[in-house]
Amino acid sequence: MSRKPVVLVTGASTGIGAVYAERFARRGHDLVLVARNAARLDALAERLKNETGVAVDVVPADLTDEQDLAKVEQRLREDRSIGVLVNNAGTSIPRGFLQQQSEDISKLIALNVTAVTRLAHAAAPGFAERGEGAIINIASVVGLAPEMGATVYGATKAFVLFLSQGLNVELATKGVYVQAVLPAATRTEIWDHAGVDVETLSGVMEVGDLVDAALTGYDRRELVTIPPLPDAGQWNTLDAARQAMLPNFAQSLPAERYRSAA
DSSP states (O other), X not given: OOOOOXXXXXXXXXXXXXXXXXXXXXXXXXXXXXXXOHXXXXXXXXXXXXXXXXXXEEEEOOTTSHHHHHHHHHHHHHOTTEEEEEEOOOOOOOSXXXXXXXXXXXXXXXXXXXXXXXXXXXXXHHHHHHTOOEEEEEOOGGGGOXXXXXXXXXXXXXXXXXXXXXXXXXXXXXXXXXXXXXXXXXXXXXXXXXXXXXXGOSSOBOHHHHHHHHHHHHHTTOSEEOTTOSOHHHHHXXXXXXXXXXXXXXXXXXXXXXXXXX
16 A cells, blocks of 8 residues: 655644644645744644654744745655645734834735745655646635725745646646635634734634544545635635636737727
């Protein structure tokens, strides 16, 4: 029987990442856990090794730091046992666009966009060469909802969704599965980063429920998994409307409504 692929999880010390680590460990996958908080990582690794018997390697890293990011990229490129990347690490920042600081915006984009892209880019060639592998990218329903007011955070998550869709176009024929997971409000520490008391919100999903639903989508090989959405047809309708526009984009002249009456 072939050995199950090793799963590398970013943002693994808490929240969604920690639950992904636990669920994959219970499925018998060895793990590589990446996060900034080494003490939390070590504690999680010890618990999972004791409870499940899998091997767990810990890589403390701040993915907004160039050297740390390069270290994780190198691991993904060189460790051929890794067959699943869970691109979970992400954050949010408080206040609206007018009040946010440039440095905070840059760090948000570095973690939510740059790190996600570069880690996928480090993993994908080996997966494609071997004809198997999976990239799970944690996006958000906020990336579909500018009305929610989290402008830059939402833009980063819209990027993650598009990145996943584009990677699917390029990699599916090479045997690589890509999944975008779009949580809504979930009970994690990200609310502390955003300066929001999660207890004041309604409709907050528990992390275990979110990850279990996401893994159901993973097992079904869905491209886009939206755990809180009751009617999958709504997403299908939106995606079909987008695809229906594509043939109309190739025009040598502007659309009639943009032409001058003169």
